[in-house]
Amino acid sequence: MIDSYYRRVDSDGDSQVFASTDGTRSNWDPQIQHGSPPLALMTKMIEELARDPGLRIGRLTLDILGAIPVAQVRVRAWVDRPGARISLMVAEMTAARPDGTWRAVARVTAWLLATSDTADAATDRYPPLIEGQAAAVPHGWVGVPGYLDTVTWRRQPDTGESGHVIWMSPIVALVDSEPTTALQRLAMVVDSANGAGAVLDPERFVFMNTDTAVHLHRLPEGDDFAVRARGSIGPDGIGVTTAELFDRRGFIGTSAQTLFVQRRP
Template identity: 35%
Template sequence: MGAAYFERLGPTRFRATEHTSGAWQVSEQHIAPALGLLAHCIERDRDARRPDGLIVGRLSYDILGTVPVGEVEVATRVLRPGRTIDLVEATMTYADRAIVRARAWLMATADTMSIAGGALPAVPGPQECEPWAMRDVWPGGFIGGVEVRRQVLGPGRSVAWVRTPVPLLADESVSTHARWAGLLDITNGVAVRADPRDVLFPNVDLTAHFVRSPVGEWAGFDVTVIFGGDGLGVTHTILHDAAGPLGTQSQLLTVRPRHQ
């Protein structure tokens, strides 16, 4: 196995390592590291174009298909340049087939500490949650390489804290925000409402909104999973770090009983 989730092969080409494998099929990439790589490419494009340090306000991903553990390419383009706000898109392809498309709103900072606040509730910290062997439920190199602490609150309801010792990209500096983006997709598997041996419930998208940039190595998730009666579901998450709540996230699920 490589030392990171991805190895750079060129300006836009990357090789996924076995650390990315799982969780629905171990021959395919768990999409979480790919989301982090796209965020990293968007930030590198930003830094090459402008020096003013716009921060990520929203990350929105459409997951267009599955991808083997292999070589991928990332193309980045600015959809809406602006003086204080940019909209940037990055698309990952495998064998010329689009796999994931990301769009990020990059926004100028301002001093709003005097009016900062909100009603998002606090959650137990990582030291207050029990270690959870997530690999007992989900296979693959990605799940096998993360540390998870969890407190189960009920069916489809959990608080989980996640961190990983595996770098997103070998031999390359990556921001905390991009590293965090590489963990976001794990939320659909930490508050399991149905046994994945009986029910498939992959997500087709992921959208995260941030009120500030994350800090620290632990990513905190207050997760609620809802299944509807028509084959649709939603995983809704309040995002936390060591400093408290920092945003929200939602994933649309396609729910498919295996034995119908």
């Protein structure tokens, strides 16, 4: 039974060591991890490092540097650009090569900005999304084990050119039974925008994202999140998926992903 994405194993210098569970397995290849668990784990490391309550994360960018194995990984976080009003933090995940040396497989950068009272000027570009009756088929990878078993998927009826809407809720913990913040829960699902906004048949094409950039004008709340996503495919094997992000209160931000697109043989 999958009850978390990672097990905390040990520490090694300035890195934390985690064992990856079956819940991290990608729908593209069961030997590698889906992007959301690594994004969430590195977000957790950044949040634990960010002790200043006057700063909060406004942007998270995941760059996938290579295949992330479902194996033991090390994660470390550091302040790359300190500042009282604007700070840049980085987390990096490494995994072992067959020869035992370690390589970087993913990195998250986060801009943290000083907060202030702008409640009287707050605006949302979009009204809240209201969840309706879910479609019978939530996505094109139904039945694929691993990460897809760790999230509830409620696809809404197609809304045309505005994008496909899927409500998602993580149903496992991130690390063992450790507390999980709302931002980490959002990170546990947001990389799925690519699948939610898919405009290609996954049986005919591979369209894997190399990154996920999340911009948040408001911190997320709760456990339920919706993405309204749409993919665009270029003529030369490169695509982009963009999405609007929502919690139960309303619009919280946007995401964008670069896609590597190939026709299956």
